[in-house]
Amino acid sequence: xxFELHPSYLVGQHLSDYDFDLPVELIAQYPLxxxxxxxxxxxxxxxxxxxxxxxxxxxxxxxDLLVMNNTKVIKARLRGHKETGGAVEAMIERVTGETxxxxxxxxxxxxxxxxxxxxxxxxxxxAATVTGRQGEFFLLEFDxxxxxxxxxxxxxxxxxxxxxxxxxxxxxxxxxxxxxxxxAVAAPTxxxxxxxxxxxxxxxxxxxxxxxxxxxxxxTFQPVREEDLAQHVMHSEWxxxxxxxxQKVNDAKKEGRxxxxxxxxxxxxxxxxxxxxxxxxxxxxxxxxFIAPGYRFNIIDVMITNFHLPKSTLVMLVxxxxxxxxxxxxxxxxxxxxxxxxxxxxACFFELNRSKRA
Numbered sequence: 001x002x003f004e005l006h007p008s009y010l011v012g013q014h015l016s017d018y019d020f021d022l023p024v025e026l027i028a029q030y031p032l033x034x035x036x037x038x039x040x041x042x043x044x045x046x047x048x049x050x051x052x053x054x055x056x057x058x059x060x061x062x063x064d065l066l067v068m069n070n071t072k073v074i075k076a077r078l079r080g081h082k083e084t085g086g087a088v089e090a091m092i093e094r095v096t097g098e099t100x101x102x103x104x105x106x107x108x109x110x111x112x113x114x115x116x117x118x119x120x121x122x123x124x125x126x127a128a129t130v131t132g133r134q135g136e137f138f139l140l141e142f143d144x145x146x147x148x149x150x151x152x153x154x155x156x157x158x159x160x161x162x163x164x165x166x167x168x169x170x171x172x173x174x175x176x177x178x179x180x181x182x183x184a185v186a187a188p189t190x191x192x193x194x195x196x197x198x199x200x201x202x203x204x205x206x207x208x209x210x211x212x213x214x215x216x217x218x219x220t221f222q223p224v225r226e227e228d229l230a231q232h233v234m235h236s237e238w239x240x241x242x243x244x245x246x247q248k249v250n251d252a253k254k255e256g257r258x259x260x261x262x263x264x265x266x267x268x269x270x271x272x273x274x275x276x277x278x279x280x281x282x283x284x285x286x287x288x289x290f291i292a293p294g295y296r297f298n299i300i301d302v303m304i305t306n307f308h309l310p311k312s313t314l315v316m317l318v319x320x321x322x323x324x325x326x327x328x329x330x331x332x333x334x335x336x337x338x339x340x341x342x343x344x345x346x347a348c349f350f351e352l353n354r355s356k357r358a
Contacts, residue, residue: 009294010230017324018315020331027161028344031173035195039339039346043322043330045353050337053193056304059349060260062206064302065252067245067270068262069188070211072179074147075154075171076218080119082107088117090128091157092150093137093217094238095183101146102137104218105130111138121153147182157185159343160221161309174343183215183238189343190263190305210248214239214265224311229292234313239269240284246273249299253278258301264314267291267300274298277357292316293324297357303350307334307341321350 032038035053042049042059051059060066076092089106096102105111115130117140126149132139142149156166156174166174176191178199199209219235226232249270252259261267272287273280277298290313303321308314319327330348339346 006230006233007290007292007295010232010290010292013229013292013294013316015224015227015229015311018312018319018328019310020328020335022310022335022341026335026338026341026345028340028342028346029162029164031192031344035177035193036198038193040349041330041334041339041346042349043326044351045322045326047351048330048333051349053347054198056198056349057201057205060202060205060207061258063252063255063257064207064260065248065257066202066207066209066260066262067249067266068176068178068191068194068209068211069214069216069265069269070176070178070180071184071188071213071215071265072182073156073175073184073187074182075150075156076185077155077157077166078119078150078153079155080117080125082111083116083118090117090119090140091185091218092146092154093185093219094215095146098145099142100131101140101142102134103140104136105138119149119153124153126153157218159186161342162344178211180211181213181215183213185218186216186220187343188214188216188263188265190266190347192344193304193347194262208248208252210245212239212241212245212266212269214269216265224313229316232290232313234288234290236286236288237265237268238284238286239265239272241269241273241280241282243282246280246282249280250278253299259299260302260304261300262304264303264305264317267303267317270299271297290316291320293320295320297321297352301352303348303352305348305350306343306345307331307339307348309342318348318350321352323353 038053040051040053078090091104093102128140128142156170
């Protein structure tokens with residue numbers, strides 16, 4: 001499935017329209033001990049309400065369908081050296097086969113095709129060969145299965161705004177409790193607030209659940225560099241929707257029940273797979289879908305998400321749900337009330353304006 005890279009609704013929109021002041025001390029550097037202890041800001045066109053995350057039980061309704069991303073974060077950061085001795089750091093972007101991967105590489109001199117790289121653990125070294133380039137990424141062929149190498153010597157790739165080295169506890173805490181399919185280099189962070197106990201309580205309330213898989217790439221952290229948003233090209237991400245999930249979503253829409261996307265990745269997967277209002281199709285595909293004000297939603301009714309970076313495509317996405325002015329108002333409120341921002345921070349519960357429906 002292909003997507004229009006420069007949607008018409010982006011014409012006339014500017015990067016500076018989505019800026020706001022964010023004190024650096026509000027960027028969460030560590031997770032809370034209790035996943036559900038985070039705060040929750042409820043935002044609609046009429047409501048701005050300060051809650052705690054467990055209040056999601058009050059906001060959700062029997063019959064709602066929670067759609068969560070069950071990707072699993074891989075230990076994608078590798079450090080080592082080139083055959084010539086120079087230091088090299090790899091950030092795996094996507095595992096493309098049992099022994100192959102796309103990767104960003106940081107080195108004093110750009111490795112060429114055929115170069116051998118040696119990645120080091122405490123007691124072992126694993127080798128890979130550079131086989132070519134694909135845009136900004138390097139094609140790597142490992143001497144053994146990639147996921148095994150990453151699991152043994154890789155480091156959790158914490159986001160760039162977390163200004164510390166990854167710790168042992170990040171390997172579990174920077175992962176949702178329902179993570180299943182390895183492949184992401186960043187967590188679908190809206191899901192970090194859920195525990196098995198909370199999900200069980202929601203199920204007992206009559207809230208249904210289902211899963212998509214979207215492997216979050218490092219491109220999610222790349223800044224938007226074009227002031228004219230019509231010139232920005234979204235990074236590509238792979239996702240899959242199973243026939244069972246597609247059936248659950250389509251049944252919910254047909255029956256008038258709400259579809260609740262847990263995070264921007266679940267939302268983008270659902271909207272990318274839509275083939276008309278209220279209908280998604282199953283399958284695996286890549287998406288570059290850019291959602292901003294003017295986009296008409298086909299599937300989702302509610303989005304649970306964390307707070308996002310100023311001038312990011314994610315701020316533009318949530319602005320498409322309740323409007324740019326409302327989002328900036330909510331973010332100013334969150335700053336004043338000292339909410340915690342970004343991956344290890346607090347959450348929002350956005351309800352779609354009726355006017356934003358396709």
